[in-house]
Amino acid sequence: MATKTPPGSGRSLTTRLKTAKGRTTASQLWLQRQLNDPYVKAARERGLRSRAAFKLIELDDRFKLIRPRMRVVDLGAAPGGWTQVALERGASHVVGIDLLPIDPIAGSTLLQGDFQDPEAERAVLDALDGQADLVLSDMAPNTTGHNATDHLRIVALAELSLDFAQKVLAPGGGFVAKLFQGGTEKTMLDALKRDFAVVRHAKPPASRKDSAELYVVATGFRGGKAG
Template sequence: MSNEDLNDLPRRKMVKPPTGGEATSRAKGHTAVKTAKRRTQSSAKWLERQLNDPFVQKAKAEGWRSRAAFKIMEIDDQHRLFKKGSRVVDLGCAPGGWVQVALKRGATHVVGIDLLPVDPIAGADLIEGDFTDPKIAEQLEALMGEKPDVVLSDMAHNTIGHKQTDHLKIVGLIEIAVDFALRNLKPGGTFVTKAFQGGETKDILLTLKTHFREVKHFKPKASRADSSELYVVALGYKDKGPS
């Protein structure tokens, strides 16, 4: 699950202004939000961004659970991740936008997992827990049944503003997602993971290039312009079998 989506979850209650209203029009077509009692300046900026984000508005209008749905659509349009009958595992799936897209675009079996609870989605098996926990891993493996054709990871830590710490956390999440993909993907399968510009190490990319036919970076238009977020797309898994 991305920082953007993680930040959306606990703050959705803030969309309705307090009595008296604090939203004002700064310019035609733009909603400005002022600070108010119990609302910090950062909260006001977050709300203003949400109210004026065309992808947030479009997601609500079309029934997607998050604006991140458009990111995976763009990646799928470019690389054809989801083929009819494909099996998909989504690591860090909350609130479920990527699961929705995978099912809509042909996947017949989707298993999603996240530390946060996710409302049920018809056609998907959803787990609340940490997939690195052996007990949860067993549950995930049982639900998968067969090896997946696609492994997705939109996992991301909330950044704390300390560059080195944030970098280590980002790299750590990518590493565990890569490890999961290499252990579970079907030969010829696809792996997609969130990364950040300068966030992944050369060793991770070298590992992916060793095990996949093709590895690319992709910056969706749905990613905010001021975000360093991008995605690594690894195509054509070359399963070498047990070592």
């Protein structure tokens, strides 16, 4: 569905807040942006739980990540938008895990917990009933406003996601994780190039223009730590 133009883009009137009473300036700006974001409107119209769902749609349109009957793990799955997209695009089963509770989604298993916990890892594999074909992570830490610190934090989170993927992926599988612009740290990039046949970076159109986020997309898992 996704194209290079936002869903529902075109000439439209700007919606303004009826009242700013009791709201901080930052809150007002966020609400104003949400009201006028075509992806927010399109997500609501399609019954998707987040505008971020369109990021996975656009990544999948470009890289053909999701295939019928795949087993998919969605790390940091709340509120469930990426899980919905994976199921819509043919995954036979999706296991999502997050520290926050997630409302049920038909066809998926949604777990509450820390994916770094060995028990959570076993629970994911039990729910998949086998190794994963694709591991997705749209996780990002709370930003501090200090670019260097935020970059290091999100790389660390992506590295943890990669370590998890190396344990659960089947040969030939794929891995997608969010980063911030500034590049992948060398140790992570070396691991990706060692364990995957193809490694690319992409910023889907649904990523806001003022956002520093981009995604690493690795395909053709060679085996690594999985076994």
